[in-house]
Amino acid sequence: MPVTINCDMGESFGLWRMGDDAGLMPLIHIANVACGFHASDFDHMRATVRLAKTHGVKVGAHPSLPDLQGFGRREMKIGREELANCIIYQVGALCGFLKAEGMELNHIKPHGSLYGMAARNEEIAQAVCDAADVFKVPLLGMTGTLHEKVYPSRGHGFVAEFYADLEYRPDGSLIVTREHDAKDPDLMAARCVRAITEGKGTATDGSDIPVRCDSICIHSDTPNAIDIARAVRAAVQPYT
Numbered sequence: 001m002p003v004t005i006n007c008d009m010g011e012s013f014g015l016w017r018m019g020d021d022a023g024l025m026p027l028i029h030i031a032n033v034a035c036g037f038h039a040s041d042f043d044h045m046r047a048t049v050r051l052a053k054t055h056g057v058k059v060g061a062h063p064s065l066p067d068l069q070g071f072g073r074r075e076m077k078i079g080r081e082e083l084a085n086c087i088i089y090q091v092g093a094l095c096g097f098l099k100a101e102g103m104e105l106n107h108i109k110p111h112g113s114l115y116g117m118a119a120r121n122e123e124i125a126q127a128v129c130d131a132a133d134v135f136k137v138p139l140l141g142m143t144g145t146l147h148e149k150v151y152p153s154r155g156h157g158f159v160a161e162f163y164a165d166l167e168y169r170p171d172g173s174l175i176v177t178r179e180h181d182a183k184d185p186d187l188m189a190a191r192c193v194r195a196i197t198e199g200k201g202t203a204t205d206g207s208d209i210p211v212r213c214d215s216i217c218i219h220s221d222t223p224n225a226i227d228i229a230r231a232v233r234a235a236v237q238p239y240t
Contacts, residue, residue, distance in 0.1 A: 001214060002239065002240050003196055003213060003214065003215065003216065003236055003239045003240050004028075004029040004030055004159075004214070004215045004216070004240065005027065005028045005029050005030075005215070005216050005218065005229070005232060005233060005236070005240070006028060006029065006030045006031070006032055006060075006109075006140065006161070006215050006216065006217050006218075007024050007025075007028045007030075007031055007032065007217070007218050007219070007220055007225075007229070008032045008034070008062055008109075008111065008217065008218075008219050008220055008221075009021045009024060009025075009031050009032065009033065009034070009048060009220040010031070010033040010034045010039075010040050010044055010045060010047075010048030010062075011034045011038075011039035011040055011044075011220060011221060012039070012040065012044045013039055013040060013041055013044065013068075014041060018039065018220065018221050019219075019220030019221050019225065020220070020225065020226055021048060021051060021220060022051060023226045024218070024220055024225060024226060024229055025051050025052060025054075025055045025057055026055050027226075027229040027230060027233050028057060028218070028229065028233075029057065029058065029215075029240070030057060030058045030059070030060060030106055030107065030215070031048065031052045031057050031058070031059050031060070032060050032061070032062035032107075032109045032111075032140070032217075033045060033048050033049065033052075033059055033060070033061060033062055033094055034048075034062050034064070034111070035061055035062060035063050035064070035090035035091065035093055035094050036090060036093060037063065037064040037065065037066045037067070037068065037072065037086070037090055038064035038065070038067055038068060038070075038071050038072025038073075038111055038112060039064075039068070039071060039072070042093075042097075045093065045094060045097050046097045046100070046101075049094075049097045049098055049100075049101050049103065050101060052103075053101050053102075053103055058106035058107075059094070059098060059103060059105070059106055060105065060106045060107035060108055060109055060137070060140070061090060061091040061094045061095075061105060061107075061108045061109070061135075062109055062110075062111045063086070063087045063090035063091055063108065063110060063111060063114070063131075064090070064110070064111040064112055064114055065078065065086070065111075065112070065113055065114045066086060067112075067113075070178075071112065071178065072111045072112035072113060072114065073112040073113055073176060073177075073178050074113055075113045075116075075117060076113075079123075080123050080124075080126060080127040080130065081127075081130075083114075083124065083127040083128075083131075084127045084128075084130035084131045085131075087108075087110075087127070087128065087131035088131045088134055091105070091108060091131065091134075091135055095135070105135055105137050106137060106138075107137050107138045107139065107140055107159065108128075108131070108132055108135065108137055108138075108139050108140070109139070109140035109141075109161075110128055110141075112176065113176070114128075115141070116173075116174065116176060118141070118146065118147060118150075119141070119142055119145035119146055119147055119173075120145065120146060121146070122146055122150060125146040125147065125149075125150040125151070126150060126154075128151075129150060129151060129154040129156060132151075132154075132156050133154070137156075137157075138156060138157030138158065138159050139151045139156050139157065139158060139159070140159045140161050140215060140217075141158060141159070141160065141161065142160065142161060142174070143160040143210070143211060143212035144172055144210065144212075148160065159214045159215050160212035160213065160214045160215070161213075161214070161215050161216070161217050162192060162195040162196075162201065162211050162212070162213035162215075162216050162217070163216075163217050164183075164188045164189075164191070164192050164216050164217060164218050164228055164232050165180060165183050165188060165217075165218055165219055165222045165225070165228055166180070166217075166219075167203075167204050168201050168202070168203050168204065168209055168211075169203060169204060170203040170204070170205050170207050170209065171209075172201075172203075172209045172210065172211070175204070179221075180219055180221055180222040180223070181222075181223070182222065182223040182224045183222065183224065183228060185224065185227045185228045185230070185231035185232075186231055188228050188231065188232060189228075189231040189232045189234070189235035189236075190235070192213070192216050192232050192235060192236055193235050193236060195211045195212075195213040195216075196213045196236060196239050199211060199212060199213075216232060216236065218232065
């Protein structure tokens with residue numbers, strides 16, 4: 001399967017701007033569009049969908065815990081049914097804008113702390129699947145976690161991600177910070193190629209960790225996201 005580049009985007013809100021979506025969109029294959037609960041709003045959702053359509057980029061939903069103040073990067077206690085409804089609400093909103101532009105939903109990728117919670121908490125992973133049952137599209141997630149175990153067992157396609165601009169702990173888990181730091185584009189590109197060709201990543205202590213790379217994620221709120229995306233796109237071109 002060809003490797004894709006995906007990006008978490010559409011994260012501006014009202015008059016506040018975050019990320020250079022116009023600069024990033026030509027460099028990616030699929031866009032994970034914020035659905036209003038951690039970032040974005042109805043105008044920015046519509047604009048991001050239109051921008052993706054212009055560049056032939058497929059669009060997936062990037063639903064979050066209801067945490068606009070914390071950008072969805074704070075955990076919370078939430079029950080399975082409530083969470084499933086929360087996700088259905090967000091994805092349904094994006095589907096309305098996709099329909100308005102003559103596009104279809106490509107995938108679902110939980111955002112931030114919801115993504116991490118679903119990786120290790122089966123009730124949360126099941127809630128994600130409960131919502132995905134409604135839309136019948138693949139789910140993006142991490143190999144070696146409950147994403148890879150629960151999503152396929154529920155009949156959903158699973159797309160394994162490798163993160164171009166985040167660090168990994170020695171146990172293979174992601175280090176997610178409230179704000180992302182700039183990264184060395186060439187180093188990040190080299191790590192992506194290694195993830196594809198060797199199935200290995202590098203942890204913060206220098207050790208190797210097993211990874212799988214069906215799709216490479218770049219965050220639009222990483223300060224030098226454009227430079228990283230350009231370097232990664234060029235480096236992985238033979239595999240896309």
